[in-house]
Amino acid sequence: MNNFIYAKQPAPQDTKDRHGLFTGFKPSTVLLPKGFRISETTAPLTVDIIYEKDVAVTLRDGTTIYTDVLRPVTDEAVPTIVSWSPYGKSRGNAPQYDALFGLLGVDTSHLSGLQKFEGADPDWWCARGYALCHPDPRGCYYSDGDSRWWNREEGEDFHDLVEWCGTQDWSNGKVGAAGNSYLAASQWFMAAERPAHLAAIAPWEGLSDVYRDFAVRGGIPDLAFSEVLQDAFVGDNQREDLIGDVSAHPLLDALWERRGADFAKIDVPAYIVASYTNTIHTPGTFRGWRSISSEQKWLRIHGTMEWPDFYRIEAQEDLLKFFDRFLKGLENDWEATPTVRYTLHDLEGNDRTELAADQFPPAEAVATRFYLDAANGALTTDAPAAASTSYDAETSEGLASFSLTVDSDTAFIGYPSVRLYAAAEDADDMDIFVLLQKLDKNGELLEQITVPNNGPQMVGITRNGASILINKGSNGRLRASLRKLDMEQSTADVPVQSFDTEQKLTPGEVVAMDIALFPTGLLLYPGETLRLTISGQNVLGGAMPGHKDVQPNNKGRHVIYTGGETASYLRIGTMPFVED
Numbered sequence: 117m118n119n120f121i122y123a124k125q126p127a128p129q130d131t132k133d134r135h136g137l138f139t140g141f142k143p144s145t146v147l148l149p150k151g152f153r154i155s156e157t158t159a160p161l162t163v164d165i166i167y168e169k170d171v172a173v174t175l176r177d178g179t180t181i182y183t184d185v186l187r188p189v190t191d192e193a194v195p196t197i198v199s200w201s202p203y204g205k206s207r208g209n210a211p212q213y214d215a216l217f218g219l220l221g222v223d224t225s226h227l228s229g230l231q232k233f234e235g236a237d238p239d240w241w242c243a244r245g246y247a248l249c250h251p252d253p254r255g256c257y258y259s260d261g262d263s264r265w266w267n268r269e270e271g272e273d274f275h276d277l278v279e280w281c282g283t284q285d286w287s288n289g290k291v292g293a294a295g296n297s298y299l300a301a302s303q304w305f306m307a308a309e310r311p312a313h314l315a316a317i318a319p320w321e322g323l324s325d326v327y328r329d330f331a332v333r334g335g336i337p338d339l340a341f342s343e344v345l346q347d348a349f350v351g352d353n354q355r356e357d358l359i360g361d362v363s364a365h366p367l368l369d370a371l372w373e374r375r376g377a378d379f380a381k382i383d384v385p386a387y388i389v390a391s392y393t394n395t396i397h398t399p400g401t402f403r404g405w406r407s408i409s410s411e412q413k414w415l416r417i418h419g420t421m422e423w424p425d426f427y428r429i430e431a432q433e434d435l436l437k438f439f440d441r442f443l444k445g446l447e448n449d450w451e452a453t454p455t456v457r458y459t460l461h462d463l464e465g466n467d468r469t470e471l472a473a474d475q476f477p478p479a480e481a482v483a484t485r486f487y488l489d490a491a492n493g494a495l496t497t498d499a500p501a502a503a504s505t506s507y508d509a510e511t512s513e514g515l516a517s518f519s520l521t522v523d524s525d526t527a528f529i530g531y532p533s534v535r536l537y538a539a540a541e542d543a544d545d546m547d548i549f550v551l552l553q554k555l556d557k558n559g560e561l562l563e564q565i566t567v568p569n570n571g572p573q574m575v576g577i578t579r580n581g582a583s584i585l586i587n588k589g590s591n592g593r594l595r596a597s598l599r600k601l602d603m604e605q606s607t608a609d610v611p612v613q614s615f616d617t618e619q620k621l622t623p624g625e626v627v628a629m630d631i632a633l634f635p636t637g638l639l640l641y642p643g644e645t646l647r648l649t650i651s652g653q654n655v656l657g658g659a660m661p662g663h664k665d666v667q668p669n670n671k672g673r674h675v676i677y678t679g680g681e682t683a684s685y686l687r688i689g690t691m692p693f694v695e696d
Contacts, residue, residue: 119371121360122262125255125349136207137229138184141258143170147189154209154229161228163243164189169206170258173251175276181259183277185284186230186238187247193288195315195443196281198249199235200274200306201298202265202349204257205250208232220585221569222424234296234423236432244436245444249281255351263355266298266326267375271305278306282313290315290443294435296422297322297397304377304404307384316442317382318435320389321422323400326358326375327368327615330396334631335598335615336547337362340664341396367598368615379407386413387438389431392461392590392636393566394422395583395659402531402635405476406610412451414438415476417637419459419467421566421585460527460639460693461587463554463562468639476635477530481689483608488518488536488648488685490678495520495648495686502680509546509652509670516676518686519555519647522640528552530689531609532590532633536650537626537682542672544620545597549654549668550631552686553589554638555645563588581657581665588656592633595669596621599629606630626677639693648686650676 137154148165168185175181184205187194204210209229217224228239230248238248254273255263264270278291291313293303300322307317323329331342342358349355365371386408390401405415416434418425425431441450454472461467473479486495490503495518508514532552540546554562564587565574578586594613602614611630621627640646652670657663678684 120267121357121364122354123357123360125263125346125351125353125355136204136210138169138206139204141170143172145169157214157225158209158229159226159239161239163239165230165238165242173277173280175254175273179254179261181251181254181273181277183249183251185247185249186242187286188242188245190245192245194245194247194286195288195290195292195439196247196249197236197241197439198251198278198281198291198293199232199295199299200251200253200277200293200302201232201234201295202253202256202263203233203298204350205232205252208235217423219569220421220423220567222427222567224427226429227427232295232299234299234426236294240432246439247286249277251277255353255355256349257351259351262353263349263351265349265356265358266301266305266323267356268305268308268378269374270302271309274302274306275309275311278311278314282311289313292316292318292439292443294318294320296320296426300397301400304379304382308378308381310381310383314384316385316387316439318387318389318438319401319404320426321391321394321397321401323397324377324404325400327372329400331358331362332366332615334593335595335613336593336666336668338666340666341659344663367618377404379404380409382408383410385442386410387435388413388415389422389425390415390417391420391422391566392417392459392634393584393587395591395656397422398634414453415456417458417476419461419469424568458529458637460529460637461564462639462641463564463587464556477689478691480691481527481529482691483530483687484690485685485687486520487683488676488678490516490676493517493519495646499683500679502678502682504675504677506541506673506675507651509540509672509674512651512653512655514653515649515651517647517649519645521643521645523642525642525693526640527637527691527693528640528646528688529637529691531635532686532688533609533611534592534631534633534648534684534686536629536631536684537677538596538629539624539626539675539677540596540621540672541675542623543670544623545595545669546621546674547595547652547668547670548593548629548631548674549651550592550633551589551649551655552591552633552636553647553649554640555647557643559645577661581663582659582661583656584659590634590636591656592631593654594629594631596627596629599627601630626682
């Protein structure tokens with residue numbers, strides 16, 4: 117039994133912007149004929165679809181949830197793809213989502229509008245012999261019970277739905293899962309429960325450890341997105357209160373362990389999609405790739421934001437090939453797909469994508485230490501003499517900067533991390549933010565919007581926030597008092613804090629901290645510069661437009677020590693880049 121905190125959630129809403137064509141509760145089975153259109157903004161159906169609405173499913177504890185099932189008109193048994201999230205099973209065509217995708221320039225004109233938000237399009241998949249299952253989880257909308265939110269208990273519920281799907285008379289007994297964000301994160305928890313009918317998963321960017329990835333990243337509470345997201349749980353009952361959990365459990369304890377996926381138990385084939393730039397999803401997606409036990413797993417690292425990537429026809433065709441292999445048993449050549457397909461960003465309009473490797477980072481990448489040199493503001497492979505620099509930790513202008521200019525085409529790729537020796541002059545703690553960026557030959561900072569709308573409007577939106585919509589560089593953060601490492605989870609590539617012990621500082625005390633940055637793939641040409649900045653403020657801003665930024669708890673000045681016995685360094689994989 118968990119001891120999560122619960123709070124009352126909003127009642128079901130049918131407001132104009134949140135209302136989808138099939139939002140209301142109406143258990144029924146209808147035939148949507150070929151040519152049917154949800155609205156003028158959606159594509160007509162290419163096939164007839166059987167739409168079973170508000171089907172009751174009983175979970176192991178007797179709770180009833182409701183799901184929609186959309187399946188092809190056929191006498192043959194078909195596999196099922198489940199999209200699990202709390203955003204409303206019938207609301208993928210709600211105006212608020214049309215407005216969001218329109219703002220970002222994501223082309224959804226080829227979609228039927230029957231898809232769940234961030235989920236696969238039933239028309240496209242039914243035409244290829246798949247059923248789609250769209251549940252409202254426990255406590256959401258008209259489903260019974262109190263809502264569960266990213267934890268192993270929710271994984272049990274998802275498990276039960278997978279087993280229900282696998283035993284229906286229209287099912288071939290094979291079930292998969294797919295989708296972005298929540299639809300990806302929920303897969304980690306479900307797959308660890310090992311439902312018998314689960315044949316494959318396809319998590320397309322999703323966190324996997326709520327404490328480390330989301331609520332208290334780097335040991336620094338960051339609850340702005342939680343405040344927004346908790347309103348997505350709409351129903352008559354209660355929902356788990358993540359913000360209350362952070363207040364009551366500031367350290368990573370047994371409660372938070374329940375909010376981290378048990379990767380060792382995930383052994384089904386997995387097609388994992390990631391990017392380097394999603395400030396909510398990137399660390400958790402790569403952790404899932406590294407940690408699951410599946411012998412058959414593939415990683416594709418794309419170069420944009422997840423929504424435009426997921427809804428590309430080419431991406432869906434790639435996913436189809438994967439599911440055809442493991443949900444239909446077709447002897448296609450999926451196994452010839454490279455284990456890893458990665459991207460190198462040059463941030464100058466010529467990103468390299470679909471680069472093949474057997475692992476990530478590629479075997480050719482050599483982990484290299486670049487020592488911080490406070491005397492010269494440099495990154496160097498030779499350890500410098502002892503020196504220090506400081507900055508005002510209470511202002512965004514205060515920072516320490518270290519740079520390296522390359523003389524040949526060089527790829528910086530893998531899992532960057534920083535060993536940092538630092539002190540707070542006037543405080544017993546410090547929040548540190550680290551950012552790794554690229555400058556062009558003229559010393560101009562290079563950034564890249566990750567959605568199709570990259571015009572002045574999006575430039576303005578992302579200037580001081582909306583960090584998942586712009587590549588500002590590989591970033592990391594850490595609260596010094598929570599610097600203790602978890603030696604079982606930490607590797608040479610990725611330091612991992614235990615977050616279970618608070619070690620306050622004495623003002624002026626120099627401490628060593630190991631800070632993991634987001635994985636990256638960055639291509640520099642001769643004369644271009646790699647720059648590492650260290651600050652007391654988060655220059656990325658909030659995750660989405662209008663979201664508040666994290667509020668660090670800093671006072672006075674931070675001092676960064678380099679060289680000698682306090683040899684701070686950046687560790688990152690490097691390899692020469694030669695164009696094929």
